[in-house]
Amino acid sequence: MGKNLHFLPECHSTNLVAFELSRGGAIPEGTLVITENQTAGRGQRGNIWTVEKGMNLTFSLVVYPKFIPPKDQFLLSQAVSLGIYDFIRTLKIGEVKVKWPNDIMVNGRKVCGILIENQLVGGTIELSVIGIGLNVNQTALPVPTASSLKNFRGFDFDLEEVLEDVCHCVEVRYLQLRNNQWSELREDYRQALYWRDESRTFFSKGQNFSGMIRGTDEQGRLQLEVKNELRSFDVKEILYLQ
Ligand code: BTN
Secondary structure, three states, rough: OOOOEEEEEEEEEHHHHHHHHOOOOOOOOOOEEEEEOOOOOOOOOHHHOOOOOOEEEEEEEEHHHHOOOOOOOHHHHHHHHHHHHHHHHHOOOOOOOEEEEEEEHHHHHHHHEEEEEEEEEEEEEEEEEEEEEEOOOOOOOOOOOOOOOHHHHHOOOHHHHHHHHHHHHHHHHHHHHOOOHHHHHHHHHHEEOOOOOOEEEEEEEEEEEEEEEEEEOOOOOEEEOOOEEEEEEEEOOEEEEO
């Protein structure tokens, strides 16, 4: 990951640039598109991703995961989340967790968002663009629920070093996925889940309720134990409250 690198001083969205590049012909697997100033960053659920210029990492990786049946595509999200989780754990700056589906949290604050966009052709995932927004050196974040690596360490990180290490960790997990070590990935992801096995409050279908996160199913739905019953939720169906 990251050996073939496209650096852009400024762009709208590295995910969109990665798609444009791949349309121009095959680009090597692991191609990295990175910018210093992303002006229209795309986030999950149609949100925008805004960060200060030059302070963070905003990049996309191109992969060809044709070996994953579309029904199992959540595995890619699990592998990428774990790669970033592994990297941040090496820094020893706090407690690292993965908030389902793929927000990376340090001490309960989001430090990294992931947006994976797939291109399916005839029942095959032909191409995936893995977009990663990692808050590194920005200390003032637009929302109190977000933070950055620097906020937990107190001094700046070298962005190039962080990029190299993150790419390595994501590659290790991607290879684990390619080598069919799916049950290990699923179990590591379950272990890393934020709020797992804790009694918490959620909101779904107009109601607050308490439940305990137990894991995710193979379609990537969140599994909650609610009143001794296991229930599954899609991303659009549930909110975390407290
Ligand atoms: C989220 O909403 O949590 C996901 C945010 C993903 C942001 C990254 S930044 C690099 C890449 N390019 C984009 O336009 N979005 C992703």
